[in-house]
Amino acid sequence: PVGLIWFRRDLRLADNAALYHAAQHCKTLYCVFVFDDSILTALPHADRRIEFICQSVTELDEAIRHAADRPQAGLITRRGLPQEIIPALASQLGAGAVFCNDDDEPAALARDAQVARSLKAEGRVLLRSKDHRIFARDEVLTQSLSPFSVFTPYKNAWLKKVTPFYLSSYPSERDLPAKLADRPEADRQRMPTAVELGFAPDTLQGLRLPTGESGARQLLADFLPRLPQYKAARDFPALKGPSYLSVHLRFGTVSIRELARLAHEAAHHSDGSDAGREGAATWLSELIWRDFYFQILAHHPHVIERSFKPAYDVIEWDTGAEADALFTAWCEGRTGYPLVDAAMRQINTSGYMHNRLRMVVASFLVKDLGIDWRRGEAYFAEKLNDFDLAANNGGWQWAASTGCDAQPWFRIFNPITQSEKFDADGKFIARYVPEVAQLPAKLRHAPWLAKPLDLLKAGIALGSSYPYPIVDHAVAREKTLARYGILKKDS
Numbered sequence: 001p002v003g004l005i006w007f008r009r010d011l012r013l014a015d016n017a018a019l020y021h022a023a024q025h026c027k028t029l030y031c032v033f034v035f036d037d038s039i040l041t042a043l044p045h046a047d048r049r050i051e052f053i054c055q056s057v058t059e060l061d062e063a064i065r066h067a068a069d070r071p072q073a074g075l076i077t078r079r080g081l082p083q084e085i086i087p088a089l090a091s092q093l094g095a096g097a098v099f100c101n102d103d104d105e106p107a108a109l110a111r112d113a114q115v116a117r118s119l120k121a122e123g124r125v126l127l128r129s130k131d132h133r134i135f136a137r138d139e140v141l142t143q144s145l146s147p148f149s150v151f152t153p154y155k156n157a158w159l160k161k162v163t164p165f166y167l168s169s170y171p172s173e174r175d176l177p178a179k180l181a182d183r184p185e186a187d188r189q190r191m192p193t194a195v196e197l198g199f200a201p202d203t204l205q206g207l208r209l210p211t212g213e214s215g216a217r218q219l220l221a222d223f224l225p226r227l228p229q230y231k232a233a234r235d236f237p238a239l240k241g242p243s244y245l246s247v248h249l250r251f252g253t254v255s256i257r258e259l260a261r262l263a264h265e266a267a268h269h270s271d272g273s274d275a276g277r278e279g280a281a282t283w284l285s286e287l288i289w290r291d292f293y294f295q296i297l298a299h300h301p302h303v304i305e306r307s308f309k310p311a312y313d314v315i316e317w318d319t320g321a322e323a324d325a326l327f328t329a330w331c332e333g334r335t336g337y338p339l340v341d342a343a344m345r346q347i348n349t350s351g352y353m354h355n356r357l358r359m360v361v362a363s364f365l366v367k368d369l370g371i372d373w374r375r376g377e378a379y380f381a382e383k384l385n386d387f388d389l390a391a392n393n394g395g396w397q398w399a400a401s402t403g404c405d406a407q408p409w410f411r412i413f414n415p416i417t418q419s420e421k422f423d424a425d426g427k428f429i430a431r432y433v434p435e436v437a438q439l440p441a442k443l444r445h446a447p448w449l450a451k452p453l454d455l456l457k458a459g460i461a462l463g464s465s466y467p468y469p470i471v472d473h474a475v476a477r478e479k480t481l482a483r484y485g486i487l488k489k490d491s
């Protein structure tokens with residue numbers, strides 16, 4: 001039998017579930033990646049993710065040709081709507097089955113259902129494998145078989161259920177080489193670049209963001225020796241604490257099984273140090289958050305539009321010209337709160353933002369500026385290299401207190417104390433907000449509180465070289481408590 005492997009958010013050959021199953025069932029295999037117009041047309045002209053995908057797809061194509069040891073083999077790429085392209089290509093190649101890895105985002109489910117229907121009409125099948133998370137939506141449930149909505153019990157159940165079976169890698173590259181077919185002549189061209197797809201060039205230049213499976217390997221090799229420091233370092237944006245692997249998890253250039261296995265083994269390593277075990281257990285916990293939000297989205301797709309907790313839909317956010325101006329200042333890193341501004345400039349210039357800062361700026365937008373969390377969520381969705389609907393929505397609803405297991409609404413981050421605690425030396429601020437870098441570190445958190453002489457010495461003219469704070473946190477806090485006050489304190 002002939003099979004077609006449809007790559008989507010799994011741009012790798014190693015430990016790839018769909019690839020493994022395809023190689024088990026078929027004698028001849030083709031590989032395809034579709035540049036999906038329904039996604040591409042909604043993106044801005046300069047989008048780093050397109051370049052990331054193009055470079056990763058190029059590496060995948062090379063890896064396929066290398067595995068087959070024939071240049072005629074390799075990846076077929078098409079541009080258009082997968083609903084039309086995949087059935088037509090399967091028919092052209094005589095593939096009885098199309099293999100892919102699953103995706104629980106509602107738009108992806110609808111797309112796959114349509115592809116499956118068209119294939120079925122011609123006697124073909126779409127076979128989906130679980131690949132980008134450890135547990136699928138219904139694999140970790142409460143004792144009464146309902147989905148979890150609180151993280152800690154979910155995590156405990158996750159840890160109880162996990163066995164080497166769930167964490168071991170698929171030997172997906174083992175049987176592949178002998179089965180890879182030559183591409184049709186017309187499909188042997190090189191992979192398209194971002195420019196050829198109509199996007200701006202060089203969006204990743206200068207970012208030190210290695211792409212493809214090799215890029216993920218490089219970041220992982222760099223991170224593993226730092227794992228023992230993860231717990232202590234992960235909250236401080238000026239430190240190289242986290243793994244920076246999120247974009248690779250997003251596009252599947254690394255396997256979640258491999259990462260979770262490494263973390264799980266290190267967390268239980270009897271010869272390791274306490275720090276080693278703790279660092280690994282903390283990191284594993286973050287990977288479990290990822291699974292947690294996937295299953296929240298899968299079970300509660302209403303979160304895309306509304307609050308996880310319906311009672312919170314009554315909250316009224318500020319709108320109008322003044323709110324729009326505050327939102328723009330937030331987007332552009334001009335709030336006058338240096339840590340918030342540094343964070344927003346980090347996302348704007350690199351497409352990455354440190355996790356602690358995502359919490360700080362999300363809280364600031366919602367609870368200091370009174371702006372609907374959905375506007376911030378949409379901004380992140382446009383800017384983040386690692387944008388993932390489930391994690392992004394979960395993070396925003398957590399910060400806005402509207403989500404499952406969220407920050408209680410009356411707990412409001414103070415942007416100054418967050419800054420003093422997590423960027424005590426003002427190093428991160430200095431990196432992204434050079435306007436205040438000449439101030440002594442302890443004054444960088446709230447420059448408007450500095451003495452005029454200190455401001456003068458640092459070359460700062462508040463209101464012209466750097467803004468005054470756009471809101472007074474103490475006043476905003478009271479307004480927010482009143483805004484959420486229509487809810488009962490325990491809701």
Ligand code: FAD
Nearest residue numbers: 242243244245246286290355358386387388391392395396
């Ligand atoms: P590490 O600390 O090395 O963590 C390892 C991996 O665990 C991450 O790559 C990620 O896949 C996962 N992870 C870590 N924290 C979380 C979390 N809270 N929720 C879900 N998964 C997590 N993460 C995204 O991948 N995409 C998003 O669009 C996204 N949006 C967010 C929005 C807000 C408002 C908040 C508060 C968090 C968001 N996160 C998102 C979660 C988290 O901030 C990032 O996963 C993390 O900063 C990525 O950096 P890293 O790979 O270096 O993380």
